Amino acid sequence: METLTLVGCxxxxxxxGKIIDYLSKDFDINVRFNGGENAGHTVVVGDKTIKYHxxxxxxxxxKTVVISNGVVINLRKLVEEIDFLxxxxxxxxxxxxxxxxxxxxxxxKRDKYLEQLRGAGLIGTTLKGxxxxxxxxxxxxxxxxxxxxxxxxxxxxxxxxxxxxxIPYDExxxxxxxxxxxxxxxxxFDTRSYLETELEAGKTALFEAAQGTFIDVESxxxxxxxxxxxxxxxxxxxxxxxxxxxxxxxxxxxxxTTRVGEGMFPTEIFGTDAxxxxxxxxxxxxxTGRPRRVGYLDIPMLRKAVKLNSLDYLALTKVDVLGKFDNxxxxxxxxxxxxxxxxxxxxxxxxxxxxxxxxxxxxxxxxLQDYVEFIQDELGVPIVLIGVGEKRDxxxxxxxxxxx
Ligand code: IMP
Numbered sequence: 001m002e003t004l005t006l007v008g009c010x011x012x013x014x015x016x017g018k019i020i021d022y023l024s025k026d027f028d029i030n031v032r033f034n035g036g037e038n039a040g041h042t043v044v045v046g047d048k049t050i051k052y053h054x055x056x057x058x059x060x061x062x063k064t065v066v067i068s069n070g071v072v073i074n075l076r077k078l079v080e081e082i083d084f085l086x087x088x089x090x091x092x093x094x095x096x097x098x099x100x101x102x103x104x105x106x107x108x109k110r111d112k113y114l115e116q117l118r119g120a121g122l123i124g125t126t127l128k129g130x131x132x133x134x135x136x137x138x139x140x141x142x143x144x145x146x147x148x149x150x151x152x153x154x155x156x157x158x159x160x161x162x163x164x165x166x167i168p169y170d171e172x173x174x175x176x177x178x179x180x181x182x183x184x185x186x187x188x189f190d191t192r193s194y195l196e197t198e199l200e201a202g203k204t205a206l207f208e209a210a211q212g213t214f215i216d217v218e219s220x221x222x223x224x225x226x227x228x229x230x231x232x233x234x235x236x237x238x239x240x241x242x243x244x245x246x247x248x249x250x251x252x253x254x255x256x257t258t259r260v261g262e263g264m265f266p267t268e269i270f271g272t273d274a275x276x277x278x279x280x281x282x283x284x285x286x287x288t289g290r291p292r293r294v295g296y297l298d299i300p301m302l303r304k305a306v307k308l309n310s311l312d313y314l315a316l317t318k319v320d321v322l323g324k325f326d327n328x329x330x331x332x333x334x335x336x337x338x339x340x341x342x343x344x345x346x347x348x349x350x351x352x353x354x355x356x357x358x359x360x361x362x363x364x365x366x367x368l369q370d371y372v373e374f375i376q377d378e379l380g381v382p383i384v385l386i387g388v389g390e391k392r393d394x395x396x397x398x399x400x401x402x403x404x
Contacts, residue, residue, distance in 0.1 A: 001245060002204040002403045005235045008212030009251040009305035011259040012230075013285070013292060015317030015387055016252045017041030017050075017057040020208050022385070022395050023250075024058025027206040029198060030065050031191075032056040033238030034228040035210035036072040036103055036133065038126040040286025044390050045088065051286050054078050056208055060089055068191050069099035070228065070238025072133040073145070075180035082184070095189040098146045099240075104158070104177070107132040109167050123224055124261030126287050134217075134227035136161060145188060148181045192240030199245055204403075207235045207246070213305045214346060215263075221346045224263025232309040248403050250313040250384075251305055255322040255371075258292040260285050264349050267295035267331045281321040296355065297322075298331045299378050301344040306379055313401050316375065317387035319361075319368055320394075328358040328371075332378065372398065 004023070008014040021043040024030045032054070041057035043050045054073060056065040067073070073096075082094070107129030114131070115122045125131060136142040141164055143157045155174060162169050199205060211230040214220045219231050229238065232249045236242065256277065259265050269277070274294050277283070283292040305311065322328060334341040334350030341350060358374075361367035368386075376383050386396040 001199055001202075003199065003207065003245055003248065004205075004401070004403055005207040005209070005232050005246050005249050007209040007232050007249065007251055007305075007309050008230065009253040009302055009309075009311075009314070010212045010257050010298075011214050011263075011265075012039075012210075012212040013258050013260065013283075014212060014252040014254045016208065017043045017052060018317065018387060018392065018395070019252050019315045019385060020057040020206065021061060021392060023206055024056075024061030026204070027058065027061075028063050028203040029195070029205040030056040030058030030062035031068050031195065031205060031207045031239060032066070032210065033068045033070045033207055034230060034234050035226060036128060036130045037074050037077045038128045038130045038226060038287055039210035041208075041210070042286050044392055050085070050088065053081055053287065055081050055085060055094065058206055058208070059085055059092065062206065064093040064095065066191050066195065067094070067096045067100060068195075068239040069097040070234065071097075072101045072103050072130060072137070072228075074103040074128065075177060075184065079180050079183045094187045095191050095194060096145070096184060096187045097191040098188045099144055099192075101133055101137045101142045101144055102177075103129040103133040104143060104161070105173060106158070106161050106165055106167050106169060107136070110135075110165050122262065126285075128287070131227040136164075139164075145181070148178065151178065154178075195239060195241055199241075207239065209234060213251075213308055214301065214344075219308050219346065221263040224261060248313075248401070249309050249311050250315060250401070251309055251311040251381075252315045252317060253297075253302055253305070254317050255319045256281070256297050256325075257295045257301070258283050259295075260288070260290050260292050264346070265293055265295055266301075266334065266344070266350055266353055267298045268293055269295050273327055277321075277325055280324055281318055296329045296331055297375070298344065299375070300331060300334055300342055302375075302379055303342060304344040306381055307343075311381050314376075314379065314381050314383045315385035315387070316372065316383050319371070319386055320388045323361040323363075323368060326360050328360055329355040330358065330374070332356050
């Protein structure tokens with residue numbers, strides 16, 4: 001049984017889209033298992049840029065793409081995304097779990113309301129209704145795609161949601177939801193059973209997490225997190241498959257660190273250096289356009305990500321960007337109360353950070369290799385893929401993965 005689960009090692013925006021796109025051609029099936037349209041997995045195809053928000057980023061490469069039960073779906077967005085993607089691949093096989101929850105306009109309003117309520121302590125969400133959609137899922141008043149089979153049930157569910165949130169909705173809204181539903185109805189499936197059957201029959205699958213390890217609702221810098229499981233543990237509940245199907249894990253890390261929204265960021269940099277790195281890496285949110293906070297690579301953070309996700313392999317992205325930056329530093333350990341700390345703790349920021357400096361490598365392969373080897377040695381995990389440019393095929397192989 002060959003499966004590979006891919007996760008982000010930092011705060012999201014690690015460049016997962018490009019790595020998934022690259023890997024997907026070697027897999028029969030590509031599955032997205034968490035989050036919603038808060039994600040924006042970017043792939044540059046020729047002179048066009050695809051930003052996958054809900055559809056798996058291996059859409060072009062894998063034979064079948066699956067949106068499993070752990071994803072929360074804004075139907076309008078999904079319809080638009082499928083329409084947009086048709087120009088790149090006319091004959092595609094998409095399967096969507098009927099168990100997936102739907103993000104409604106009430107969830108959008110609730111997201112905005114909760115952020116306003118927090119005032120200065122706001123999370124800085126993408127305002128795409130993601131937290132509320134999971135909140136209603138776990139509160140047992142969510143709306144699933146299966147509820148659309150019966151419009152009366154759908155209406156009852158919306159009424160309950162409206163009462164709980166104290167937010168009214170217009171009856172016409174149901175019609176527009178149903179209209180969108182009708183456009184995706186043909187893709188609905190029992191994806192859990194489908195995946196189980198296919199994997200047992202020897203098909204291969206790539207599972208992709210959205211967002212990054214340290215905005216996981218359990219393991220991240222709570223409360224400055226998203227509301228889903230972004231770590232490798234999320235793949236079992238997010239697909240409904242038992243853990244026996246997952247044994248190999250790859251983490252994607254950017255050669256430096258970025259974060260959108262609020263929350264702890266030990267290696268963050270400010271001022272002109274930050275502006276320069278942000279500009280070099282075009283670090284603006286794929287979903288919201290917000291400027292991303294930027295900082296140095298944080299090895300203690302990656303050490304923790306390796307353990308939390310059981311990583312077998314790493315992909316390092318945007319090394320070309322960092323190679324142009326003239327002040328390259330890497331956090332190798334922290335200090336707190338005079339004691340050296342080797343691993344990131346999402347609950348407590350460090351007092352001090354110990355850095356090592358590197359010379360910019362520009363186009364020098366040798367110097368880049370030193371950087372890659374340094375990270376590999378520190379983490380004890382092979383870096384098998386290196387992202388060296390924006391274009392789809394700007395990837396260097398640095399070793400082989402064994403998935404069985
Ligand atoms: P939410 O997921 O919209 O609720 O936002 C919660 C936090 O996660 C905010 O700090 C967002 O900026 C962050 N976030 C959500 N999705 C992504 C993503 O795809 N990449 C990076 N950060 C994200």
